[in-house]
Structures are given as structure tokens and as C-alpha cells.
Amino acid sequence: MGFLTGLKTEQRRIGVVGLYNSGKTVLLTSLINHLQHHDPTRFALGHDRVIVRRFRIEPTDKEWDKFNYEGHRDALVHGGHWPAKTRDRSQFVCRFERSDWTVHDVLLKLYDLPGERIADAAMMGRSFAEWSDHILSVLGNDSTYRVHCLPFLEVLADTDVQEARLLRTYKESLARLILHYKPLITPSTFLLDATGSLAEPDTPENLAEKRCCGLDATRSFVPLSADCRERCPVLVEKYDAFFRQYRDELVAPLLFALKSCHALLVLIDVTMLLAGGVGMYDDNRQMLQDLIEVLDPGKNPWEKLFDPVSRWLLPHTLRPGGIDRIAFVAPKLDLVHPLDRDRMVHLIRRMVQRYVQNYDGLRAEYLNCSAVVSTKVLPDKAGERYLIGVPMRSADGRKIPRGEEQCFAVSELPDDWPIEWSPGTYQFPEVYPRMPVRKDYPPDQINLDRILTFLLG
Ligand SMILES: Nc1nc2c(ncn2[C@@H]2O[C@H](COP(=O)(O)OP(=O)(O)OP(=O)(O)O)[C@@H](O)[C@H]2O)c(=O)[nH]1
Ligand SMILES: [Mg+2]
Structure with a gap:
């Protein structure tokens, strides 16, 4: 507890879920980096110029491995490559104060898992x-x-x-x-x-x-x-x-940990679904539906027992959990041309909104984001979309060593999900990450701050 400052502690548990390769680990790494070295002009928590202070990393719960934040950040900064694929579940725990919350500090627990599960x-x-x-x-x-x-x-x-x-x-x-x-x-x-x-x-x-x-x-x-x-x-x-x-x-x-969370961050990688064909879309939708059904978010009976004030006064370990908000997020916005970025949000809404509305008391937000902005934009040439970045694959799909920046075309996003499309119809080439070398200078991000603001409530 925040006894040094005399503050109460508000515990928030956030689970990050999504298919494999959807960007969970990269997102968490960038998010933690921004909290640790907070700059309100580059990461706006809340509406005002909120400052994050006294950030510290805390031990994980005993049955959990620690999320390898330092290793992932190091891979990005010094290795110039993306973090390795996640092979086991992990947790990251940190505590910080925010200047707009004057009576309590935040104990934040974040959960990462391999998307296959x-x-x-x-x-x-x-x-x-x-x-x-x-x-x-x-x-x-x-x-x-x-x-x-x-x-x-x-x-x-x-x-x-x-x-x-x-x-x-x-x-x-x-x-x-x-x-x-x-x-x-x-x-x-x-x-x-x-x-x-x-x-x-x-x-x-x-x-x-x-x-x-x-x-x-x-x-x-x-x-x-x-x-x-x-x-x-x-x-x-x-x-x-x-x-x-x-x-x-x-x-x-895994599922118990997610169920005990206050909030979920669900990544839906629109670029992967479009590139992978209609089968990939159908499966992702089915899997999210199965997951949400099991987690049963929304109003829970605890909420009816305690009014907001008495809940506030409870020690944080006794405060009720239960998922009451989900951010549905389309990641890798930087792989899509700016003309199409709003469509990413529309597409994820079209995919899950009708289903999510079945859950009373569940607050849902739909956003796009980029955890590590790794491309620059060229104005669209004669209707084609071009970006600039360091490509990770050759034309035949083989991984290639990091080289020079190149200009490459990306597909235009549809207004709505097509009735059918095959793998390869849409293309969003992967690029190497663009990370500042200075350790205390987190990567350029878009909307991670809005996501966390919503999830912290
Ligand atoms: N351009 C760009 N690519 C990204 C971004 N975030 C993730 N990626 C790409 O997505 C890949 C997968 O990201 P991860 O964070 O490892 O995905 P994950 O969801 O943790 O995947 P699993 O561990 O397999 O479940 C990375 O290797 C990058 O190629 C981003 O913000 N911009
Ligand atoms: Mg991962």
C-alpha cells in the first residue's frame, strides 16, 4: 500500500488478449515504457496534462512468471527487432501515482499470454x-x-x-x-x-x-x-x-486470471485478418465469442452489494473484480495508410459490437493504435497507398536482415468486411521496429494513452 505517501491503493488488473502475433507483447512493452518514463506531451493519461510519478516495478504474484519487460525493450532498442513470440503466460506488476488522483495510487497488474491459448x-x-x-x-x-x-x-x-x-x-x-x-x-x-x-x-x-x-x-x-x-x-x-x-x-x-481482471484489452489485428482471408476472420470471431462467453463480463453481483463509496473504503484485496470494460483495439495502425485508419475502427465494430451489446453493464470502447510507430507516410499517389519503412520480408515471404528504409505499397481497407476474400488479397508488409536508442525515450505511439485512460476508468 502507498503508506509512504498516506495514499490508498486502487488496484487495477488488465488482461491483454488476442490471436498469436496480434501485438500483445509489443503493446505491453511500449505501454510500460511510457508509464516508466512518462512525458505527458507524448502520453496523455486522461484529459488534462496528467503526470505519472513514483513509478516502480513490484513483485509478481507468486504463481506467475514476470513479464520480461526489460528483455523485450532491449530487443527493440539494441537488437532492432521485435520481441520474441510469447511461449508462456506472464504478469507485470507496477505501482504509480497520477497527479489527477489525489487520494490513491495505482497498483497495476498486466497479464500477457500466448495467443494460441x-x-x-x-x-x-x-x-x-x-x-x-x-x-x-x-x-x-x-x-x-x-x-x-x-x-x-x-x-x-x-x-x-x-x-x-x-x-x-x-x-x-x-x-x-x-x-x-x-x-x-x-x-x-x-x-x-x-x-x-x-x-x-x-x-x-x-x-x-x-x-x-x-x-x-x-x-x-x-x-x-x-x-x-x-x-x-x-x-x-x-x-x-x-x-x-x-x-x-x-x-x-489463465482463464481465472482473466476473469478476475477489471478490464480487458482485446486486440483484433485487422491487417492480419484481411491478409489471412475470410477463414481467419471467421475463426477470430468465433474464438472471441467463446472467450467472452466464458468470461461473462458486465455487471456482477458484487456491484449490487456495494455502493461506489463503500467499495472505495474496502482494502484493495477485498474490492470486487469482474470485467466491466473492454477496449477492442485494432493494432498496427502504422501498417495502414492514414486515409484508411478510421476504417480499422469501423471494421472491428462491425465484427464484435452486436455480440458485445448482449452484456448488460459492460462498457466497450473501439479504437485503433500503434504501439511502436514504425512507418512514415507518403501522400497517396493516384489512389495507391504508400508507406516508408524497413521491410522484414522479401517478395517471396522470406525474412531478410535489417536493411535500408524503402517505400512500399499497402492495400486500401474496405468500407466493410467483404462477403468472401482469399488469403493474399490484401497486403500489409511487416516492417522492422523504429525505436529511439535513448533508453528513457519511449517509442512513438498512437492511442495507447487513450486505451489506458479508458481501461483505468
Ligand atoms: N508496424 C508495427 N508492427 C507491430 C506493432 N505491434 C506489433 N507489430 C508486429 O506484430 C508482431 C507480433 O507482435 P507481438 O506483440 O509479439 O504479438 P503477440 O500478440 O504478443 O503474439 P504471441 O506472443 O504470439 O501471442 C511483431 O513482431 C511486429 O511484427 C506496431 O505497433 N507496429
Ligand atoms: Mg506475445
Whole structure:
């Protein structure tokens, strides 16, 4: 508690979620950097010239690894490259005062997770049978899924079910889905296993051979249809146990942490969804829907028990949590031409707003942002959009070493999501980060301050 200053403490827990590669870790790194070396002219918290003071990093809760802020910041500044992909959940805890909050300081807890795990959200609150039905209804009702999962669906329907074939065909299906930009890969350990090892690009057959779909190779499981469950009670018993271990050990700690948050920051990477095709859009939407359903944000019963004043007087550990606000954010705004940046916000609204309105008492904000602005803008030439930055990939998609700045074209954003589009129709080339070398000078950002202002409430 802020006993040195005689202040009360307001604890805020914020979970950051989004698909893999959507920009969670970069956003957190830039956000922390701006709080640590706060300059109100470059990061406006609230409406006035609010100053952040007495910023200090605090120990994480005991069951959490510390978010590697220093390492990520170092990779950006000294390495000139983006932070490494996240392989495990982590937490960052800091305390600071803000000049417009005179009676309390802020204890801020931020949560980062590997985006792959979002695909498992539908396991929470479901039995193995319920999860199986949920996943198989997605696989069966969507034509893309049906095509890639056909051999598995046929083995499931077989009267003589063989477990080895079930496992192999399910894993080959997951591998084909990955190759077709479908991120709903569950159990997510097929992509990123429980020890943090990541699936490398390979053929479906090899991936099926090398990867597991469970806590480990001896505890893999696949969804079973109602028919199959009827016919194979022994297999059901085994998978039910593996499913429960997986859900309780890998998924529950994450989901409980998110559920105990006051606010969520949901990243929806419009550039990735447009570049990845309609399948990627559909999956992201489904996964967000599953996640929000499990987290059940909005008014919680605690809120009815305490009026705002008595809540204020409670010690912060007893103050009710419960997500009452979500910022839906389209990241990487700097990869989109300024003429189209407002459309990013419109697109994420169109994607989730109707669903979010179902939750009473939930405050939602829709914004775009760039955590580390890494491009400069050229005026549009004859309707084409051009940006300047240091490209990360060659024309054939291979990663290339950091070189000189170049001018490159980016796609125009549509007014609304098209009915259908294939991977590659839209292009937003990745660039190397542009970071100031001076350690106490945080990167140029857009809207991170507005996001935090909203989330802190
Ligand atoms: N140009 C630009 N690119 C960004 C920005 N933020 C993120 N990126 C790009 O997005 C990639 C992924 O960012 P991360 O923060 O690692 O993504 P993540 O959501 O943490 O991904 P996982 O750890 O896989 O879940 C980076 O390597 C960058 O290429 C940004 O503000 N501007
Ligand atoms: Mg990450």
C-alpha cells in the first residue's frame, strides 16, 4: 500500500488478449515504457496534462512468471527487432501515482499470454462431451473445416474406431487448418506445447508425427461425436480424464486470471485478418465469442452489494473484480495508410459490437493504435497507398536482415468486411521496429494513452 505517501491503493488488473502475433507483447512493452518514463506531451493519461510519478516495478504474484519487460525493450532498442513470440503466460506488476488522483495510487497488474491459448477458451465450463459437441459443430457446419477435416470425420463415423487413426487424422486436420490460416487450433498444444515448444512449418504428415494434442504425447485427445461416444465408452473415459487434466492445468489458470481482471484489452489485428482471408476472420470471431462467453463480463453481483463509496473504503484485496470494460483495439495502425485508419475502427465494430451489446453493464470502447510507430507516410499517389519503412520480408515471404528504409505499397481497407476474400488479397508488409536508442525515450505511439485512460476508468 502507498503508506509512504498516506495514499490508498486502487488496484487495477488488465488482461491483454488476442490471436498469436496480434501485438500483445509489443503493446505491453511500449505501454510500460511510457508509464516508466512518462512525458505527458507524448502520453496523455486522461484529459488534462496528467503526470505519472513514483513509478516502480513490484513483485509478481507468486504463481506467475514476470513479464520480461526489460528483455523485450532491449530487443527493440539494441537488437532492432521485435520481441520474441510469447511461449508462456506472464504478469507485470507496477505501482504509480497520477497527479489527477489525489487520494490513491495505482497498483497495476498486466497479464500477457500466448495467443494460441485463446482457442482453448471453449473448454472452460464444459465437460469433454460438451466441448466435443461444440468443436464438432464448428468442424461440421463450416465448409472449409469440412474439407480439411474430412478424413477425421470419416474415421469418427467408422463402426470400428481405431484410436491411432483418430489421433493421426485429427492431427493432420489441424496441420492442414494451420496451412490454410485457420487459427482455431484446439487443443492449442498442437501449435505451442505445454513446455513452450512451437510447431515449425512442415507437411501435415510430419506435423502429425511430431506434435501432440494434449498435455503431452501420452495424454493426447480429440473431440468425439455423440455416436462415437456411445460406441466407445472406454475411449471416452480415457479422453475425459485427459481433457479434464488439460483444462484444469493449462486453461483454467489463465482463464481465472482473466476473469478476475477489471478490464480487458482485446486486440483484433485487422491487417492480419484481411491478409489471412475470410477463414481467419471467421475463426477470430468465433474464438472471441467463446472467450467472452466464458468470461461473462458486465455487471456482477458484487456491484449490487456495494455502493461506489463503500467499495472505495474496502482494502484493495477485498474490492470486487469482474470485467466491466473492454477496449477492442485494432493494432498496427502504422501498417495502414492514414486515409484508411478510421476504417480499422469501423471494421472491428462491425465484427464484435452486436455480440458485445448482449452484456448488460459492460462498457466497450473501439479504437485503433500503434504501439511502436514504425512507418512514415507518403501522400497517396493516384489512389495507391504508400508507406516508408524497413521491410522484414522479401517478395517471396522470406525474412531478410535489417536493411535500408524503402517505400512500399499497402492495400486500401474496405468500407466493410467483404462477403468472401482469399488469403493474399490484401497486403500489409511487416516492417522492422523504429525505436529511439535513448533508453528513457519511449517509442512513438498512437492511442495507447487513450486505451489506458479508458481501461483505468
Ligand atoms: N508496424 C508495427 N508492427 C507491430 C506493432 N505491434 C506489433 N507489430 C508486429 O506484430 C508482431 C507480433 O507482435 P507481438 O506483440 O509479439 O504479438 P503477440 O500478440 O504478443 O503474439 P504471441 O506472443 O504470439 O501471442 C511483431 O513482431 C511486429 O511484427 C506496431 O505497433 N507496429
Ligand atoms: Mg506475445
